[in-house]
Amino acid sequence: MKIVAAISTFFLSFMMTGCGEETKSTVWWSEHIEQAKEKDSECKKSGDDTDNCRNAREAVFRYEQAHAPLPKFGDLLNEVPDK
Template structure:
């Protein structure tokens, strides 16, 4: 019986140590540098944790907010020349 309790205790400790705090999409958008690092870490490990999903969404939204808008007047001038 003692062995079972020791085993369960050790498994519980290892399970809790491996957990990381899940951060929201908004948190990742506010900390863009950390989000870039975390996304590359997620790609390396192949993890699909909630944190990895949140960081992917945050980086996508950040890229959409900071996308370069095309200058159609300049493009038309290039075509006319």
């Protein structure tokens, strides 16, 4: 009977650890940026700091940096301040 209980306990603990979320790389999140934005938002709301949350946040950050608008300085270089 002890063997059946031990096997059942092992089987149940094995099944419960298999229920976790698969960790995706930053590259995967970068290739699926909309899902990364959703995951990042979800993580901010829940306060989670899992590997997926960190990888999605990094992918969103890199995307925003790569697509940031260039600053426009207009005619600042042509203007000479009065002395």
